[in-house]
Amino acid sequence: MNPKIYYRVLQTDGEVFKKLRNYYDGFVIEASILEQYTKFTFSLLSTVEKPFFIDPTHKLVLLTLNEKEWAIKVAEAFKISECIEEGEIIIDKLKENLDAFVKAAIEYQKNKIKMSSSGLELFGISGYGMEPEILVAPYLLIDGMHSESFELNLEMLRKSIALKGDGKLYAVIALEEYLLSEADDVISEFEIEGVDGFCVWVSDFREAEEDVKMLEKYVEFFKKLSKLRKPIINLYGGAFSVLLGKLGLIDCVVQGIAYGEHRNPYISATGGYQKRYYIPKIHKIVPLYRAQELIDTVPELECGCEFCVEADIIMTPEREIRTDLLKKHYVLSRWKEKQKDFKELYANLKSTIQLLDDVFEGFWDQVRHLKSWEEVLDKIVEDKES
Amino acid sequence: MIRMRESSLYQKIFDLFDGDYHIFLEYRVQDCSRREIDVLCVQKQKDNPEILAIEAKISNWKIGFRQAFSRLFYVDRSYIAICREYAKKVDCEILQKHGIGLISVDGSAKVIVNAERSDRTIEWRKEMLLNDIMNRLE
16 A cells, blocks of 8 residues: 655745655645745646645644634634734634634635636636635634633534535644544544544654654554545654555555645744755755765765755755755655555665664664664554464 | 852863964854754864864763764864873763763863774865854954
């Protein structure tokens, strides 16, 4: 089984998406991006013709909204402007307004892209047929088993089911990491008729940094969820999720290009872009300067893809390396991971660990995650074989 | 108890290399790594001067080792400097395997293990350091 690879759309990634259209399966469009860059998004979708769905509330999960232009637009589109006071969504007001909010969020997903084509018909461009692959129920971050946000999520989910029509409706299980321990209880609450699939977001879960225990809980969560036999989308995942996908636990992995393999809702992204590079053999994005050092030390880590050859990663000063080449390399690398079967990736992982052990003797933090992954995957493989 | 700081070792390291080298303390590398080299020594000769990096640590040689390792990509030779009472705990084999030198600091600083010439130096990084240093010296 190969999980699908979807990318979050950023306005700066349009050219990469267009040039590498054969190396991913679809898009996730955040409502905030869609509101800010409507024409760009429409143009991208109409050019690339890939499946997509809209993530309606990922910026609202903490019931806060800043004063930025997109926030005002999203609030208007979702009919919650009246619920906002000093940048916070007042929960009592939201509850009073819940029907209208859920309806607006679902209608928005159904119609926003289609409506974006208005005026472009003259040029032969139409939004007809550009419908999201799935509808996503609006959601908040679940911060406790008996929390208000949990209750509200379930209520919004039920209301969304009633509005889905012919579309497929996915529930979002967005939860604090510690709630992975409560997998059975969380999942049973989401076992609701009319839900066609699940999107999962474990807050700030960093696959390449978590210890073995947390990784095991993560795997266990997906195992239990997959028993419901509905498609599962991991909204923020990396190579470890791709591996789990190959074991049948995740159907689609979403990330941004060289970012967004995890997301902490409490931290807003700030400016200041640091060039980063994905090292395929260690399945990790690292700062470019660090990647240069790792590859210089262990030449076997060098990637021979056309973009890396053009960028000449080691010999070129960091500032001179083009960002688009780094992004294209990332997209291509993730696609290659998808194409390989589990056994091959698993064997490669083990040989990379051996190789790095010989060189670093455990001194390099950047590669420790491989051992944690190996330990967790070993157990899964053993369980499967027994 | 007053905790000793790494910077308390700087003067003795300075004295060890003073004369043949221009010495910069807490030198900030001018790239995106934001790294700071505790003591950077640049040979006074004009043609292809040798650059040394020294990472000072009171006791924790393992952290010093990681830092010294990353300096191998910028300079010609990389050292850890550590208080003499902790120098015995350092695994010199690992240091030697990677060509990192060891300086013991007590009443004075003394080279215990000579650093090998780094075969990991990325030439454009060394050039970047040299250009910056030459600008500062002008």
